[in-house]
Amino acid sequence: MKNSEMDITTLSALAEPNRMNIVQLLKGGPMAVGEIADQLGIRQPQASKHLKVLNDSGIVEVQVDANRRIYKLRSEPFQAMDIWVQSFRHIMEERLDNLDHYLRELQKKERP
Amino acid sequence: MKNSEMDITTLSALAEPNRMNIVQLLKGGPMAVGEIADQLGIRQPQASKHLKVLNDSGIVEVQVDANRRIYKLRSEPFQAMDIWVQSFRHIMEERLDNLDHYLRELQKKERP
């Protein structure tokens, strides 16, 4: 019955620009290491290192294709982040408790 | 028309255990520095330092109350994270496209 404990390793893996870029890139679909490095303008060894971090944290998984490794996003970490963020619903939905908001609500009731 | 660019500073601020604990604590409502430090079993200067990081990244805001500073969560970063995570809908909803999944679906249809 896991409440909403967010895995720190997921966040720290994403909290690095190159890795965040890799994740954004992989949103478009699976991709091999070389192409990832090309697209992002980084060197292949750095790409491999960052992909290792992403892999260790479970954000990506790898599919071996002969010579190459195709990396793709895994769904679980994003589902976990979704659940975690949703646990802040009451924070996100917080409305300004001022006159302005009051007047808006009033208008809604006058014109339903 | 900002698409879904996630602010790295938000993630790196959260990617530290003490700060994550502070955020979880503040989910319950605003709190002064001293009580935060007490609840988490950390020293006051560390609490202040971490709160400074959280404040700089916009995750919390502070309300001055005479001698004390009351910290509370801001809504924007969580809304931003929500939007960002939602941009991975297609990843999260991805179903296994294999025989196993096919058979499960078949069973569902046989026994509705």
Added chain:
DNA sequence: TATTTATATTCCTTGACAGGAATATTCCCT
């Protein structure tokens, strides 16, 4: 088999960051 292609790993150096201890700052209270 030799060579090329694709990727991972190692070593090194540098910079950022977290904790500890001490101190500064600000406000309250008598």
Added chain:
DNA sequence: AGGGAATATTCCTGTCAAGGAATATAAATA
């Protein structure tokens, strides 16, 4: 005004992570 409470800041130190360069590994190909 002086003392105490609450918080912020500074200095120091050790750890860790990222990039660069070189190299190792493995598969494809000629």
